[in-house]
Amino acid sequence: MFQHLRELAHHRDLLYMLTLRDIRIKYKQSVMGLLWAVLMPMLIVAAGILVRYAFSTLSGEPLAWRDVAEVSVRAVPWAFFVAGLRFATLSLVANSNLVTKIYFPRELFPVAATCSQLVDFTVAYALLAVILLAAGIGVSMQLLWIPVLIGLLVSLVLALGFFLSAMALFFRDVKYLVEVLLTFGIFFTPVFYGVDLFGNWAPLLLLNPVAPILEAFSSCIVHHESPALGWLVYSAAFSLLALALSYRMFKALEPAFAENI
Numbered sequence: 643m644f645q646h647l648r649e650l651a652h653h654r655d656l657l658y659m660l661t662l663r664d665i666r667i668k669y670k671q672s673v674m675g676l677l678w679a680v681l682m683p684m685l686i687v688a689a690g691i692l693v694r695y696a697f698s699t700l701s702g703e704p705l706a707w708r709d710v711a712e713v714s715v716r717a718v719p720w721a722f723f724v725a726g727l728r729f730a731t732l733s734l735v736a737n738s739n740l741v742t743k744i745y746f747p748r749e750l751f752p753v754a755a756t757c758s759q760l761v762d763f764t765v766a767y768a769l770l771a772v773i774l775l776a777a778g779i780g781v782s783m784q785l786l787w788i789p790v791l792i793g794l795l796v797s798l799v800l801a802l803g804f805f806l807s808a809m810a811l812f813f814r815d816v817k818y819l820v821e822v823l824l825t826f827g828i829f830f831t832p833v834f835y836g837v838d839l840f841g842n843w844a845p846l847l848l849l850n851p852v853a854p855i856l857e858a859f860s861s862c863i864v865h866h867e868s869p870a871l872g873w874l875v876y877s878a879a880f881s882l883l884a885l886a887l888s889y890r891m892f893k894a895l896e897p898a899f900a901e902n903i
């Protein structure tokens with residue numbers, strides 16, 4: 643595996659060019675430009691606010707600003723997870739003309755797809771940070787957790803991206819299955835709500851490896867509290883183990899990519 647990682651590092655310039663190409667393709671002839679980076683998170687935030695408003699109406703309690711802030715800080719990383727996984731899954735099939743030609747590490751495609759979405763994530767979170775500061779959500783030392791949380795989220799996207807991109811090359815209906823899972827996955831992930839809403843059932847929801855990361859974003863940014871370390875360690879262990887296994891599987895299948903694309 644270390645040899646593969648050294649080879650990947652050797653092709654870092656190509657990774658940069660592929661990432662830049664993906665970004666340019668995304669915004670080429672686009673009227674809104676970088677505003678597309680914040681459109682999907684804002685749509686998720688709007689849907690989440692409607693859900694929280696419905697909950698507050700049923701309970702008879704007013705919708706608090708912190709409820710809106712919680713939905714917002716969860717929606718942006720969830721939007722990155724969805725977009726990163728979607729584009730990483732299609733990365734090999736979408737670049738079939740390059741896969742069948744000269745040799746270079748094929749894992750560059752899902753990595754570049756994830757990196758291009760990371761740019762959108764950065765833009766969206768920068769805008770969100772300005773809004774939260776203007777609304778009175780201050781800063782604290784807990785914000786130092788954010789790079790760790792982003793690293794875990796990227797690791798999870800790459801782990802699933804390596805596996806699903808290879809599977810989508812051999813089985814073309816995988817992309818449709820991914821779309822279905824991502825569409826309904828938001829209802830089983832704490833984006834619109836916190837896991838505390840489920841009481842004794844909260845641990846079951848936290849088994850979703852994305853859930854502890856989203857909960858940690860909310861705890862650190864909105865509540866200025868340390869994340870639940872036990873569940874965060876679980877999510878980290880799951881993400882890193884899945885990344886190692888999926889990458890090994892990807893490299894084992896790589897010689898057959900050109901023949902089956």
